[in-house]
Amino acid sequence: MFSKILIANRGEIACRVIRTARKLGIRTVAVYSDADADAQHVRLADEAHRIGGPRPQDSYLRGDAILEVAKRTGAQAIHPGYGFLSENADFADAVQAAGIAFIGPSGASMRKMGSKAGAKDLMAAAGVPVVPGFTGEDQSPDLLQREADTIGYPLMIKAAHGGGGKGMRIVRSAEAFAANLQSCQREAANAFGRDRVLLERYIEHPRHIEIQVFGDSHGGAIHLNERECSAQRRYQKVLEESPSPFLTPELRARMGAAAVQAAHAIDYANAGTVEFIVGADGGFYFMEINTRLQVEHPVTEEVTGLDLVEWQLRIAAGEKLPLAQEQIAQRGHAIEVRLYAEDPDAGFLPGSGTLQTLRLPAPSRHVRIDSGVVEGDTVTIFYDPMIAKLIVWDEDRPRALARLRDALADCEIAGPKSNIAFLERLVRHPAVVDAGIDTGYLDRHLDEFLAPAETEAALVLAAATTRLLVQERGARAAAAAGSDPASPWAVADGWRLGHGGSRRLAFANGDARIELLAHGHDGGYRIELDGVAHAVAGARWADGELSARIDGTMRRFRASADAAHVLVHDGGQRLSLATAEVYRRKDPAGGAAEHRIRAPMPGRVVLVQARPGDAVHAGGVVLVIEAMKMELALKAPRDGVLAEVRAQPGDFVEADAVLATLEQ
Structure with missing residues (x-):
């Protein structure tokens, strides 16, 4: 070793x-x-x-x-x-x-998998099932059209060199083939420097199932069963689980054997993942081999009880595989989701910034956290914005899903926006609960997983109640430390000489402002929201939980609050609100904000398309910044004349920095 x-x-x-x-x-x-x-x-x-x-x-x-x-x-x-x-x-x-x-594997093994076309030919020769298609080097349009007609429609055109969803087109008729081919080839050439494509039969409503394999330098190769990764958005995995609820024992055995065949075909040593696309009829076809450890490997570890990193180290040191195929156990069910600094309601725009609050569930036999950050760390613009992987395990899938819902409810992130609420809706959606999701479902029905247009009034009232209780607790502590602890003037409970006073509360929910008027104190309030008065009685906040009778109905919420934010969760939905002070700081210029073009996140300026004195139109691109491996176009908020530009190409800018202004 x-x-x-x-x-x-x-x-x-x-x-x-x-x-x-x-x-x-x-x-x-x-x-x-x-x-x-x-x-x-x-x-x-x-x-x-x-x-x-x-x-x-x-x-x-x-x-x-x-x-x-x-x-x-x-x-x-x-x-x-x-x-x-x-x-x-x-x-x-x-x-x-x-x-x-x-x-990891040798460079020679990697090269055999470097080209999708070459890998597919190699797997077919080794007897691994592949999707019917064309992988030839002759790329003349007429030949590709004939091959497409022979394969049949729908089919997929794929860049032979590349990945990440680029250079891919689904074609549903012969008449649409030529235009899609040209578009795919242009995108492939721009993204990967080569425009070669391959053609494959398109499998409708497919499942994505991958098999974890391990090989050693002594010729041994085994599989550690499967993970299902069918919940995807734009070809990026969102939820992974093991075992797959779709596979039968017979299909699992056949796919495992095919994965081991694939590993032997390229003399594979160390950890790898053989990825398959699976049709509704159970037909499975080779996609690719990822010649490394996968992000989702913890779900395999949880159901096998093995440490795959330890296996990697031992095999790289020349040891044989620690176990034989028949010794690989499978127990219970594991699920993984990834917590990202991103805004699902803004097209999953990556975020960055300091993690002002990072609360994750305590690790246990049923909950595992893999993270490279702690509270106070910064999610930077230079790398993937993943904050943590949340992995749960239980005896069966329904219980594992329940564990995951509870674990997500215990998560709180303040600073950059996060995808927690999106994941909570995902794990409660019937397509996931009933194990019917396919790889295209999220893209077809994304609106079903985004924030609801209306927020339940009870959540807003719970947030306001939590805020009131926190204020009163803080006021009591300050009064106790003062010169006259018994003075009613020292306690912020709404008391006034001769009558009960009222307090105004204001929160920011994204770009929306919520204002409330509260009367009462000590857990009993009348709170006015949107012109309607609501009664809150018996409110108590302790150990992260709020209980209160809201309009006569007793409710319980997870609740937390600090000087900047309030978070409440009713077990199915969360509401995170910023305090009025944070809301005002976000737009210190008030109405003048429409004259300013700000950086939405930290990044590097890559293009400035206008100069002071230029006339600009609403929606016209003024600057482009690069952040989180993507380009963001910053546009004029209205028609006008550019007064100044405060950044040049190559400059690194902070979030909310004013990069340009319009004449007022």
Whole structure:
């Protein structure tokens, strides 16, 4: 076994590898960029070394810098995690050439999977089921049209080199083929530098099922059963679970055997994932092999009781597979979701900023948290905005879903926006509960998973009640410390000489302002909301729970509050409100805000399309910034003349920074 390894990655996977290595008595070396100088993986490792600037191409994608640190520190192996250089065959070869073990498959195995067309041909030759299609090098439009007509419609055109949903088109008729082919080829050329495509029969309403495989350097290969990842948005996985509720024991056995065939076909060693598309009739077809550990590997660990990172380390050190196929257990049901800093109601726009509040459920036998951040850390613009992975386990799927709902209800994130409410709606949706979701369902029915247009009045009243109780508790504490604790003037409970006073409360719910008028004190209130008076009686807030009779009905809520936010949850829906002070700070200029163009998030200015004195029109692009691996166009809020531009290409800007103004 190794005595020291280097982790060529960041975030939760780097933290995970460090913890497993520590368990085995292995010392760890972390690398970090300027943006990660204070990151958790840097603090957890035995030693950490800077490798460059904040952008991935200046740090985590610099194989030469990583290798230099490995040599200098005496690391015997490099774990690439997932992402960055984890599937870079040239880097794997360079590590081996330096006499250092690469904790993953060989560069030769990776290259066999580098082309979708080549991989498909290789799998077909090995007897692994593949989707009927065309993978030839002849890309003449007439030949591709004939092949498409032979395959039949609907079919999918896919870029032969690439991924992430780019260079893909579904074609439903022969007449639509030529235009879609040209569009797909243009996108592939722009994204991947090559316009070669392959054609495949399109499987309607497919399920996405992947098989975890492991191979060793002694010719052994086994599978660790499946994960289902059919809940997807734009080809990105949203929820993963094991076992698949769709598979029969017979189909599971056949798919597992096919995955092992695929691993043998490329002489695979270490952890990998064979991904299949599965039709409603149970027919399954090879998609690709991910030649690394997957983000969703914890669900496999939870149902098998195995530590897959430990397996990776042992196999890279030359050991044989720890278990034989018949020794792989499967117990209970596990589900994983990922908490992201993103805004689902704004097209899943990635977010960034300081995690002012990060409350996650306490780890237990049933709940697991994999995270690379803690409260007070910053989600930066340079990397994936994942905050944590939430994994639950129980004896069966219904109980695991119930665990997941409870665990999500215990989550609270303040600072950047998050997808928690979206995930809560997802895990309660009939398509998920009844295990009927296919890979395209979310894209077809996304509105079913987004925030409801109306917020239940009881939630708003619960938030207001929590805020009142917090204020009164704080006032009592201040009065007790004052010179006259018994003075009624010292307690903010609405008391006035000769009558009961009233208090105004204001909250921000996104861009909407909520104003309330409250009378009463000590858990008994009359709260006016939208001109309607509601009675709140017997309100008590303790240990994170609020109980109160609202309009005569006793209700219970999870509730938390601080100076800036109030969060309430009724067991099915959450409401997070900012206080009036936060709301006012968000737009300090009031009505003048329509004259300013602000950065919606931290980023780098990549384009300035107008100069002071130019006439601009409402909706016209003035600047473009790059953040979270995407470009955001900043547009004029109205017609007018540009007064000033405060940023230039290459500048890094903070969230809410004013980048340009219009003449008033």
